[in-house]
Each structure stands twice: as C-alpha cells, then as structure tokens.
Amino acid sequence: MSQRTYNQLWTDAQLELGRLLKEELPTEPPRPEKDRVVFFQRLAMLYVRYIQIFRQLEKVYDQVVHPQKRRVIRAILDGVMGRVLELKNEMVEKEFSEYHYMDDVLHDLKLTPVDLEIPIPRFFISDRSKEFQERKTMLTDIFKLVEVTDSQEPLMTKGMSQEEAIKIIQVVERARQGRLRAKLNEESRNMNRMYKTKDPGTAAIELATVCIQKVWRGYIQRKRSKIARAEEMIFLGMAMDPKYQLPCPAEITAQTSEAWTRIKQMEHNEDYQKSVVAVTNQLRDVEGHDMSKTMKDQIRQWFIECRDATGSFPDFPDEEDGGSALIFAEKNPQQLMEEIAAKEEEESTNKPKGKEEKKEKGKKDKGKDDEEEEEAGLKMLPSAFLSDLEVGNKTFVDFWQTRNESRNFNQRHEVELIKEEKRKVIEAEIRVQVDEQMRQELAEWKLAVDKDKSGKTKGNAKKKKGSKSGKKKKKEKDLTADRTLESLCQELVEQGLLKQANNVRLQDYMGDYSYLGTTLRQNDIEPMPSLSDVRQVLSLYAILPLGSQVVHEKAPLIKAILLAGPAGVGKKMLVHAICQETGANLFDLSPLNTAGKYPGKSGLAMMLHMVFKVARLLHPSVIWIEDAEKMFYKKVPKEEKELDPKRLKKDLPKSLKLIKGEDRVLIVGTTKDPLSADIKSLCKMYSKIILIPRPDYGSRYILWKQLIRKHGGDVTRALDISSLAKISDGYTPGHIVRVIQSVVTKRRILQQANRPLTAAEFVAPLAKIDPVFQEEEEALKNWYAKTPLGKKRIKAATGKEEEEAPVKGKDAKKGKK
Incomplete structure (x- = not known):
C-alpha cells in the first residue's frame, strides 16, 4: 500500500480514538453503575474498540516512513497499549477471572474472533535491531566457547571396555552377513522365475490384454471422476483452488514493498537524526545570544517591578522549582512573591505536625470514602494513559490532520518542526546559564540596597541544601562491581543459568476461540479457557509490558506469572515464545537446574545477584522457574532431599521486591503439580496465576x-x-x-x-x-479455586460479597461506639 493509504488509516484510527476519549473523559463525571453486568459490558466494549485502534496503529507505525509522524504515532501507540492493559486489569478486578468471554460484544460490533487477537508489535525488535544484534553476537560467541570447552573433555576421557567393543563388532558382522544372505536369496528367486516361465498360448495373451484394458480403463475413469468432483467442489465454493494455496504474485510484491519501506524508514531516520544535530547547532549559534539577552532583560524588568510593588527585591526561584520559568508565567509579581513565601512556610513547618495532620485527614477521608462506597456503585479506576492519549490526539488534530503534504511526496522530515522543538530545548539550556548569572546579579543588587535581607536568604538557602542532603537513600551493594558484563554472562552460561531461547513464535501456540463462554456463564457454569484465551492473556501480561518501556513503567506492574497445567499443554513453549517475541534473554533458576551450584548462603546470594544484575542490564529478560512447586513443597520427597529444592524459597521473593517499573524483568514459573506446594507462599510469590487446561x-x-x-x-x-x-x-x-x-x-x-x-x-x-x-x-480446577482470585470468583458467584459489604459497615460503626 502507498503512504497515502497508511496516512488515511492513521486518520481513521485517530477519529475512533477521539470518540473513545470523549466517552472516557466527559465534561461531567459519570454516575457509578450499580449493575455489575452492565458495567462489565461497558468495559468489554471499550476494550474491544481499543484493540481495533491498537491493530490499526501497529500496522501504520510499521509502514509509515515520515520520521516525525512515526514519533507521534509511537507515543499514541504506547498509550493505547497501556490503556488496553488497564482495561484488562479492571475487568479482572470486577469479574474476578483472568479469562473473559465477549461473544455478544463481537456480535454487536460485527467482528470475528480474529479481530480480538492481540497483535504483537513488530517494532519491539525492529526498533532495537542493532542493540539486539550486538547482544546476540556476544551471547552466541559465549555459547560457542562454552560448547567447545564442554565437548573437548568427554572426547579425551571417554573409554570403552573390551566387552562393549566385542558386542559392537558382532552386531556389525551379523548385519553384514544378513545383507549378503538376503542378496543371495533374491538372486536365487530370480533364477527360479526365469526357469518357470513358459511360452503362453494365443488364448492366454487375449485374456491378459483384456485384463490390462479393464484395469487401465478403470484407473482412467476414476482419475477423471476425481478431477470432475474436485472442479465441482471448487465451483460450489466448498474447496479452495490450488492456485490460491500458493502465494500469488500480488502477495509477493506486497511483501517486497513492505521490506523496501522498512529500509526507507531507516534511511529517513538517519537523515532526520543528522538534521536534528545540524539544526540544533545552527539555532544555538544564531539565536542563542538573542535568547539569553531577552531573558536577562525580562528578569531585570521583573526585579524592578517586584521592587516597585513590594518595596524589596524578590528571592530568585530555585532550579528545582523551575528557576526563571516561574517568572514568565502569567502572574503578577506580587502573586509570585506570595507563592514563593507560601512554599518557604510549608518547608519550614515541623515534620511531626505534618504527619499528625495527615493522619487526621486520612481518618476523615477514610470515613468519607466508606460512606461513598456504600452509596456508590462500580467506578472506573484512574488511568495513567488517558492524559497521554489526549495530548497525542490533540497534536494530531492541531497539526497533522489538516497539514498539506502535497509537496512532501517522499515523506521526508520537516525542518521547521525540528526548529520549533529544539528552540524549547535550547531555551531551557540557556535559561539555566542565565539563571546562574542573574542570581549573582540579584545578590549584588541586594548587597547594594539591603544588606540584612541578603544574609537571611543565604542562610535559608544553606538550610535547604542541608535538609535535602539528609534524605539520601542507601544504595544496594554491588557484589560484582569489579567485573565486566561479558565475564558475568560467560559464568552464567557455564553454570547453565543463562540459556538460548528456542525459535518459537506465539502464533505457533495454536488453539481455537471459545465460542460458548458467554452462554455457559449466563447459565452459571464456569467454562474452561481455550488455548486461544491463554495465548491472548500472555500477550497482555508478558509480551506487551516487556516490549515497551513506557507501558512497563505506567501500566499495572506484573513481576511474576505462574503457568499451571498438566504436562504437555505447552508451558515451556510459551516461555520460549515470550523471549522470541520481545528479544528477551532467558535465565533458568529452576530448582533442579540450581541444585549443587553456588553452595552456601554467600553462594546463593551471589547467584541471585548475578542473575538479576545481568537481567536488568540486558533487559528485557525472562527468569524461568520450571517445576515451581518444588520451591514451595509441603513435604520434600526423599529422593529430592539431596537436591534441596527449597533453597530459593526465602531469597527469591526478596530479590523479586527489588524489581521496579523501569526494570523490564519478568519471572515466569511453570508447574504441572501445584497441589504438592504450599498455596499461600506460592500465591505470594506469583501475582498472576494462569491455568492452562486440556485443549477443547x-x-x-x-x-x-x-x-x-x-x-x-x-x-x-x-x-x-x-x-x-x-x-x-x-x-x-x-x-x-x-x-x-x-x-x-x-x-x-x-x-x-x-x-x-x-x-x-x-x-x-x-x-x-x-x-x-x-x-x-x-x-x-479445585486447586485454582483456592487461589485469591478463585476465592473472589466463588464469592461473587454465590453472592456472598454483596452480603458481606453492609456487615462490615455495621461492625465499623459498633467499633466506633
């Protein structure tokens, strides 16, 4: 498709996004919904519509060539992905289930189950292809080095006993004799046939020809009828024409044009980066002096206005507050002075008093919240992405929607846009330098006019600096500060803790959509999820957050996922698919894999430190724990006591707490026998438990x-x-x-x-x-019903949750009395 078509697709997606934002950000706050079914229908409708926008924007971002447009689309795409995850999280909290069935929503919107499939953005790997390639070459070199050293040892030490050698020789010799015997038998059979053949008579020849004709005519007729039947089925539309099963020339041309478009993207992006550097230097040289001069004049004017209005020179705002940027806000000098004075008073107030006030306010707020919850129904949770989506949509409407690009046929970058963006950056850089100069100038003015006030301001500034320095947090100890990343990776590979992921895609995990999910739930029957549902849930919980830094930081944070199901349902395949789709590294901390490695407490601490350090530095990373139930055994079996499978039980959850929003690290546990584990400790470790059933x-x-x-x-x-x-x-x-x-x-x-x-x-x-x-x-299923989410689901199904809510309110009132 042409660039014009992709621009039109972007416009259509933005129009739909604008409609959704009007629904989600109305002028008046919506009333809380009391009916849970109606509220879930609204959530499901928003979820499906956002997925349609996500699918369109992903396609557009993959093929649009204009570098500045791609940056705007990327910001909106990250926002849409994050909003999809937020809606999913909200549906889980309201319906108390990881799996949702939206047959009726698809029917209303006239969509198919394929339209509900979560696309895996191609930019996860394409945008970081150089980084991933460098990392891949480094790891492959390490893997080859380790393989060579491992393979050399057994060749040197491998031996063979005399008995084994005799057995091998006997097997080979018997096989040779058998082949010779078979050959001799075949030759003798051929000789016997030659002697048995006699000259046939004329009658026998005619019978033979008739027989051959019958067989041949039958064969030909069967072949013709088969071809005629196949043509009829194709004509009726009940079978596919073989020519459509192979890729047609149009498809091949489309694939080549897409590949060519991606090459163009890289070229245009390189030109854009060079232009940014050139334009920035030009603006700094040409307009930098004028900017600093106008800023100084404006600040001096502000000094004089404040002196005239208040009778004294003002205090210059701190860098953390924004510096002179506060001065250029649309406020009077007196208002600005009052704001600065109010901030100083707040900082000078005692901390314990502030805590007491906060506690009292918190109690009042809790009382109000309880009253509101009793009166109100279900509300939408606050979103971290709607504001970003609103900004992105406004950027599109204000600038790109009505822009005439008839002259920009090649979709190159626009220099004027770069100038507008970089002017703000250069202005901010120059403002810092100007602020330092103007602080000194203001101090000189104060010394010349008010010597007493200048001493006070200096003392206050010193106090502020001292108070801030006292709030520094202790950093974590780096046990391997003197080692390089390559050496750490090599040690982890040698120990078998860092592995190479298999070349498996998530689309290879095949399964059909669950068509009866809604019908079964309406009849109070909890359906088992299909393999398609499992694939979709993992796309949302694992692949999207690991692939995008923005989504991982702002979306609901998921640190650990447990995949539970019988042997052979594809748990291990899903772990490898997550790594392949996001370009993540695979670390193996399975109890059987870590047995005997890094003994003692210090060794265990070192192992976890190395794994998590390398996982953070080479993010995205997946830490896989196979047979996760072994770590939380109720009773360790006798045959596994020597392996000590519970050695990571205490230390791994501590390391899990250190994972933050900026660390794209995910722990994935797989278990086929969760019944043998302590369910409380298992659920504390894994925030999301996904049950994978037998295929339907x-x-x-x-x-x-x-x-x-x-x-x-x-x-x-x-x-x-x-x-x-x-x-x-x-x-x-x-x-x-x-x-x-x-x-x-x-x-x-x-x-x-x-x-x-x-x-x-x-x-x-x-x-x-x-x-x-x-x-x-x-x-x-019974085990899953004992998990926190399973318990909530049962309570919601039996209606106990609604009964417990007013009882809590009564108990609270009695307690107050």
Missing part, C-alpha cells in the same frame, strides 16, 4: 490439521480429522505432536501419493499414551 474440540481440530501439514503430511478427504479430534479428548498438544512424529515419517511422506494418510493410522500410537483424565483436570 476446536483447538484439537486445528492442532491435528496444522501439525500434520507442518510435518509434511497431506490433509486429504481420506483423513477424517473430525474423528481424530473427537477421540483425542483428554490428550494434550504434546501428545498430539508425539503421535504425528511417529506416524508421519520420511518414508510415509513418500508413500502419500499412492496411499493417503488415514485417521486409523494415528489411533494405535495414540492409544499407547495415557491421556489427562477428567479427575486430574478437576483437581487443578
């Missing part, structure tokens, strides 16, 4: 079809996938992959032309595997 019928159908094709099999009419999906109820994606690998071998792929694949071939290997029984899934 729709997901199994997709898995069989796509995985057979992926392994080289042809899905024909002879292969009844519906029956396979039906009989494989209870089997996980891991089981299905194992069965397909055992059936669809290289030899079987070659035989497909004469003998197509059938469902019966997959039944025998499938029957040898034990499925996940209903009892195991019910046990996982």
Whole structure:
C-alpha cells in the first residue's frame, strides 16, 4: 500500500480514538453503575474498540516512513497499549477471572474472533535491531566457547571396555552377513522365475490384454471422476483452488514493498537524526545570544517591578522549582512573591505536625470514602494513559490532520518542526546559564540596597541544601562491581543459568476461540479457557509490558506469572515464545537446574545477584522457574532431599521486591503439580496465576490439521480429522505432536501419493499414551479455586460479597461506639 493509504488509516484510527476519549473523559463525571453486568459490558466494549485502534496503529507505525509522524504515532501507540492493559486489569478486578468471554460484544460490533487477537508489535525488535544484534553476537560467541570447552573433555576421557567393543563388532558382522544372505536369496528367486516361465498360448495373451484394458480403463475413469468432483467442489465454493494455496504474485510484491519501506524508514531516520544535530547547532549559534539577552532583560524588568510593588527585591526561584520559568508565567509579581513565601512556610513547618495532620485527614477521608462506597456503585479506576492519549490526539488534530503534504511526496522530515522543538530545548539550556548569572546579579543588587535581607536568604538557602542532603537513600551493594558484563554472562552460561531461547513464535501456540463462554456463564457454569484465551492473556501480561518501556513503567506492574497445567499443554513453549517475541534473554533458576551450584548462603546470594544484575542490564529478560512447586513443597520427597529444592524459597521473593517499573524483568514459573506446594507462599510469590487446561474440540481440530501439514503430511478427504479430534479428548498438544512424529515419517511422506494418510493410522500410537483424565483436570480446577482470585470468583458467584459489604459497615460503626 502507498503512504497515502497508511496516512488515511492513521486518520481513521485517530477519529475512533477521539470518540473513545470523549466517552472516557466527559465534561461531567459519570454516575457509578450499580449493575455489575452492565458495567462489565461497558468495559468489554471499550476494550474491544481499543484493540481495533491498537491493530490499526501497529500496522501504520510499521509502514509509515515520515520520521516525525512515526514519533507521534509511537507515543499514541504506547498509550493505547497501556490503556488496553488497564482495561484488562479492571475487568479482572470486577469479574474476578483472568479469562473473559465477549461473544455478544463481537456480535454487536460485527467482528470475528480474529479481530480480538492481540497483535504483537513488530517494532519491539525492529526498533532495537542493532542493540539486539550486538547482544546476540556476544551471547552466541559465549555459547560457542562454552560448547567447545564442554565437548573437548568427554572426547579425551571417554573409554570403552573390551566387552562393549566385542558386542559392537558382532552386531556389525551379523548385519553384514544378513545383507549378503538376503542378496543371495533374491538372486536365487530370480533364477527360479526365469526357469518357470513358459511360452503362453494365443488364448492366454487375449485374456491378459483384456485384463490390462479393464484395469487401465478403470484407473482412467476414476482419475477423471476425481478431477470432475474436485472442479465441482471448487465451483460450489466448498474447496479452495490450488492456485490460491500458493502465494500469488500480488502477495509477493506486497511483501517486497513492505521490506523496501522498512529500509526507507531507516534511511529517513538517519537523515532526520543528522538534521536534528545540524539544526540544533545552527539555532544555538544564531539565536542563542538573542535568547539569553531577552531573558536577562525580562528578569531585570521583573526585579524592578517586584521592587516597585513590594518595596524589596524578590528571592530568585530555585532550579528545582523551575528557576526563571516561574517568572514568565502569567502572574503578577506580587502573586509570585506570595507563592514563593507560601512554599518557604510549608518547608519550614515541623515534620511531626505534618504527619499528625495527615493522619487526621486520612481518618476523615477514610470515613468519607466508606460512606461513598456504600452509596456508590462500580467506578472506573484512574488511568495513567488517558492524559497521554489526549495530548497525542490533540497534536494530531492541531497539526497533522489538516497539514498539506502535497509537496512532501517522499515523506521526508520537516525542518521547521525540528526548529520549533529544539528552540524549547535550547531555551531551557540557556535559561539555566542565565539563571546562574542573574542570581549573582540579584545578590549584588541586594548587597547594594539591603544588606540584612541578603544574609537571611543565604542562610535559608544553606538550610535547604542541608535538609535535602539528609534524605539520601542507601544504595544496594554491588557484589560484582569489579567485573565486566561479558565475564558475568560467560559464568552464567557455564553454570547453565543463562540459556538460548528456542525459535518459537506465539502464533505457533495454536488453539481455537471459545465460542460458548458467554452462554455457559449466563447459565452459571464456569467454562474452561481455550488455548486461544491463554495465548491472548500472555500477550497482555508478558509480551506487551516487556516490549515497551513506557507501558512497563505506567501500566499495572506484573513481576511474576505462574503457568499451571498438566504436562504437555505447552508451558515451556510459551516461555520460549515470550523471549522470541520481545528479544528477551532467558535465565533458568529452576530448582533442579540450581541444585549443587553456588553452595552456601554467600553462594546463593551471589547467584541471585548475578542473575538479576545481568537481567536488568540486558533487559528485557525472562527468569524461568520450571517445576515451581518444588520451591514451595509441603513435604520434600526423599529422593529430592539431596537436591534441596527449597533453597530459593526465602531469597527469591526478596530479590523479586527489588524489581521496579523501569526494570523490564519478568519471572515466569511453570508447574504441572501445584497441589504438592504450599498455596499461600506460592500465591505470594506469583501475582498472576494462569491455568492452562486440556485443549477443547476446536483447538484439537486445528492442532491435528496444522501439525500434520507442518510435518509434511497431506490433509486429504481420506483423513477424517473430525474423528481424530473427537477421540483425542483428554490428550494434550504434546501428545498430539508425539503421535504425528511417529506416524508421519520420511518414508510415509513418500508413500502419500499412492496411499493417503488415514485417521486409523494415528489411533494405535495414540492409544499407547495415557491421556489427562477428567479427575486430574478437576483437581487443578479445585486447586485454582483456592487461589485469591478463585476465592473472589466463588464469592461473587454465590453472592456472598454483596452480603458481606453492609456487615462490615455495621461492625465499623459498633467499633466506633
């Protein structure tokens, strides 16, 4: 598509965003909603509409070439992503479930489940491609170095006993003799056939020709009828034309143009960066002197006006308050003096008094909040992104919407825009220098006119500086301050704590949408989530925050996620997919992986310090804990006591608390047996617990079809996938992959032309595997019901939450009396 089309897409997305902002930021505050269902419907509608804007803006940002437009779009895109996460968090708190079903909303908006899919922005990796490439080369060199050193040792020390050598020789010799015997048998059979053949008569020849004709005509007719049937199915629209299954020339052209557009983006961005430097230097040289002169004149004028109005020279505002920028606000000199005096009085007030007042105010506020909560219903939580979205939308409306770009056909940067932006930056730089000079000048004026006041101001300034210096916080001890990042990475790789993520994408985690979720919930039946729901939740909780720094800092912070489910549902695959989609490094702190490494308390502290230090420096990072239940065992099994799986139980939560908004580090735990762990300590560690169930019928159908094709099999009419999906109820994606690998071998792929694949071939290997029984899934559901969110869900379903609210109010009143 052309740049004009993408500009139009941006305009359409901004118009929809403007409508949403009017709904979310009305002139009058909306009344609280008492009906929970109506409130959730409103949230779901906003959520779906924001996702549509997100999908459009992501597409636009990926293909727009104009560097200044891309910066505006990026800011709005980060805001939209953050707002989607906020709405998701609000839906979780109001519905007490990680999974939500919006069939009715999709029906009202005339959308399909594909439109609800969370897109993974391509700029997560493309915008930081150089940084990721450098990091990748560094880590691959370390991995190769470690592999070479590891592989050399066993080659030197590996030995073989005499008995083993004799057995190998015997096996090889017997195989050679068997091959020779088979060859001799084949030759003897051929010789016997030659002797048995006799001259056939004329009658036998005619019978043979008739037989051959019958077979040939039958074969030809079957082939013709098969072709005719296929053409009829294509004509009726019940089968796809083979020419559409391969990428058509238009698609190939579109892909090449997209790749070419990304190269253009890089070129235009480099030109823009060079132009920014040149324009900044030019403005500093040409307009810098005039700026400083006008600022000095204005500040001097302010000094004189304050002297005339109040009878004394004013105190110059501090740098932290904004310096001379406060002077140029639209206020009288007297008002500005009053503001500065009020600030000084607030700072001079005693701290304990302020605390007592705050406590009293807090008590009053709590009482008011309780009364409001009793009267009010459900309200929207305050947003950290709506103000940014409003600013971005205003920028678009004021500048880009009506801008005539007929002359800027190549979509290059605009110099005037750079000048407007950089004037403010240069003005701020010059203001700092001017403020220092004018402070000295003001001090000289005061010395000349009022000597007493100047002493007081100096004393106050000293006191302020002393008070601020006392509030410094202690920094954390760096145990590896003398070591380089490369050496730390090499040690972690050698110890097996830093690993290379498998090349897996989130879209490879296949699953169908849950179409009956809303219907089941309306009938008070809690549906099990589909694999599509799991994929969507992980996109929101893990991939979007790890990919964007702005989103991670402002959105609800999620430090640790626990993936719970039976073996084979794809927990490990999801961890690797998160790393691949965001370019994150993978650290393995699994109990079995850390066993015997860095012994003692000091060793444990060093291990955690190194892992978290490297994870912060090379963010985004994922710290994976396989078999997370082992760390919180109720009772450690005898065979695992030597491994000490609970050694990280106390120290890891402490390290988790040190993760802040600016650190894009996520802990992901996976467990297949959460019942063996202490549920309280497990839930304290992991703020989000995601239950991954067995795949439903729709997901199994997709898995069989796509995985057979992926392994080289042809899905024909002879292969009844519906029956396979039906009989494989209870089997996980891991089981299905194992069965397909055992059936669809290289030899079987070659035989497909004469003998197509059938469902019966997959039944025998499938029957040898034990499925996940209903009892195991019910046990996982019952365990999840004991988690904090599961308890809230049960209370909301039984209506106990509404009954408990007024009781609390009565108890509170009794307590006051």
